[in-house]
Amino acid sequence: MNILIAGGGGREHALAWKIAQSDQCDKLYCAPGNAGTAELGENLPIKADDIPAIVAAAKEKNVGLVVVGPEDPLAAGMVDAVRAAGIMCFGPVAEGARLEADKAFAKELMRSASVPTAEARIFKDLKNARDYVLSRDHGVVVKAAGLAKGKGVFVCPEPHMAVKPLEQIMTEKVFGDAGQTVVVEDLLTGQEASILALCDGRNIYTLEACQDHKPVGDGDTGPNTGGMGAYSPTPIVDGEMMAKIEREVLVPIVDAMRRSFGRYEGCLYAGLMLTPAGPKVLEFNCRFGDPETQPMMMRYKSDIVEAMVATCEHKLGDIEIQWDPRPAVCVVMASGGYPGPYEKGREITGIAEAEAMGDVKVFHAGTAIADGKVVTAGGRVLGVTALGETIAAAQKRAYEAVDKIHFQDAYCRRDIADKALQE
Ligand code: AMP
Ligand code: GLY
Numbered sequence: 001m002n003i004l005i006a007g008g009g010g011r012e013h014a015l016a017w018k019i020a021q022s023d024q025c026d027k028l029y030c031a032p033g034n035a036g037t038a039e040l041g042e043n044l045p046i047k048a049d050d051i052p053a054i055v056a057a058a059k060e061k062n063v064g065l066v067v068v069g070p071e072d073p074l075a076a077g078m079v080d081a082v083r084a085a086g087i088m089c090f091g092p093v094a095e096g097a098r099l100e101a102d103k104a105f106a107k108e109l110m111r112s113a114s115v116p117t118a119e120a121r122i123f124k125d126l127k128n129a130r131d132y133v134l135s136r137d138h139g140v141v142v143k144a145a146g147l148a149k150g151k152g153v154f155v156c157p158e159p160h161m162a163v164k165p166l167e168q169i170m171t172e173k174v175f176g177d178a179g180q181t182v183v184v185e186d187l188l189t190g191q192e193a194s195i196l197a198l199c200d201g202r203n204i205y206t207l208e209a210c211q212d213h214k215p216v217g218d219g220d221t222g223p224n225t226g227g228m229g230a231y232s233p234t235p236i237v238d239g240e241m242m243a244k245i246e247r248e249v250l251v252p253i254v255d256a257m258r259r260s261f262g263r264y265e266g267c268l269y270a271g272l273m274l275t276p277a278g279p280k281v282l283e284f285n286c287r288f289g290d291p292e293t294q295p296m297m298m299r300y301k302s303d304i305v306e307a308m309v310a311t312c313e314h315k316l317g318d319i320e321i322q323w324d325p326r327p328a329v330c331v332v333m334a335s336g337g338y339p340g341p342y343e344k345g346r347e348i349t350g351i352a353e354a355e356a357m358g359d360v361k362v363f364h365a366g367t368a369i370a371d372g373k374v375v376t377a378g379g380r381v382l383g384v385t386a387l388g389e390t391i392a393a394a395q396k397r398a399y400e401a402v403d404k405i406h407f408q409d410a411y412c413r414r415d416i417a418d419k420a421l422q423e
Helices: 010-019 051-060 071-075 078-084 094-101 103-112 126-134 159-170 239-260 293-299 304-312 351-355 391-402 418-422
Strands: 002-007 028-032 063-068 088-090 120-123 140-144 153-156 182-186 191-200 204-206 215-217 221-224 229-232 265-275 278-285 328-335 360-364 367-370 373-376 380-387
Touching: 002 010, 002 051, 010 028, 010 293, 010 304, 010 360, 010 380, 028 051, 051 063, 051 078, 063 078, 063 304, 071 078, 071 094, 078 088, 078 094, 088 304, 094 103, 094 239, 094 265, 094 278, 103 120, 103 182, 103 239, 103 278, 120 126, 126 159, 126 182, 140 159, 153 159, 153 221, 159 182, 191 239, 191 304, 204 239, 229 293, 229 391, 239 265, 239 278, 265 304, 293 328, 293 360, 293 380, 328 391, 351 360, 351 391, 360 391, 380 391, 391 418
Parallel strands: 002 028, 002 063, 063 088
Antiparallel strands: 120 182, 140 153, 140 182, 191 204, 191 265, 215 221, 229 328, 265 278, 328 380, 360 380, 367 373
């Protein structure tokens, strides 16, 4: 069948790369895609969140499966619209996507289902929020409740540090409507893990654990980003921990959603802090992670289309996913300045040399083709991903590959996966 992927980031290139390997995939379309997906299929000049245009393209191109990558179109009801047109669509309906798109709703659902998470208060008024944070004697985390591309979260080790972000979100409205409601929660400590699971409304199929690196700087310093690198599997989530996460987090939240609005279908992503008191949820996402998907797809040995169709047809119980046992490490190369303002249009060289090393795949994110050359077109530009016999070997190979790639003002963290090596 023909398959259409909505999105154009690193996650979508990684999904496209894996989907294109499936016997079930005839023609692959990406809307809008990037320079990487252009090599695997046809890019359509349609924005990832243009629901009517995606539905029209899916009909016109005789698409049998639409895969929605990013959160915005999911929250806006793309799955509902594609299904209404009689086309299979991978992802949750808008009500399911609310778990990510509305952090206040997610908090309340977690509370109702006794899912472990940080204690939190929800505010719509700056004065009340400010009074609250200044009454705390521990660190707090301020979060814009709506979608803010991973940038709407401010970790404040001292309560007074929360005042400025509250003002930016609530008065200056730097995240627009996404900051109308603010969640203020207790600061948790521990290692973070990303647990992704396929859900078909009946079954939950947990994928291999990953660890992301959200802050822009080495040693987890600086502002939060969409994610500067990831690796999988992570030794901090062993079999026992995974079973606990399934029991205490995934099963109760999926049940709570079923009670609240119906079946959650698609990929469910739990961002967790592994605290001394056990795993606690930092956030839920209603989609595959970016950049977690890059190392994950590098290790995924089965047919991803089979798993996506099984998810849509409520048959996850019938499939078995095989993984490459070798770890994969993905280092994000970003445009200098990201997550703040940055230049675009810089020529990228060295990708072929990096991939020629073997066991290296360079996933494109913010890239485009201009005058026949691959150029930068976004904040996160590439996800340089490598397999190795150990995490240390995968990390070494990933950085060797990074060092073969050049564009002006390229920036990457130099410590991706270090945490796994310190264990
Ligand atoms: P979120 O988008 O809610 O996952 O938050 C982005 C990042 O902020 C997380 O990956 C953590 O690094 C950090 N963070 C969020 N909530 C907390 C919390 N309650 N305690 C400590 N760090 C947090
Ligand atoms: N890597 C974090 C996210 O996908 O939201």
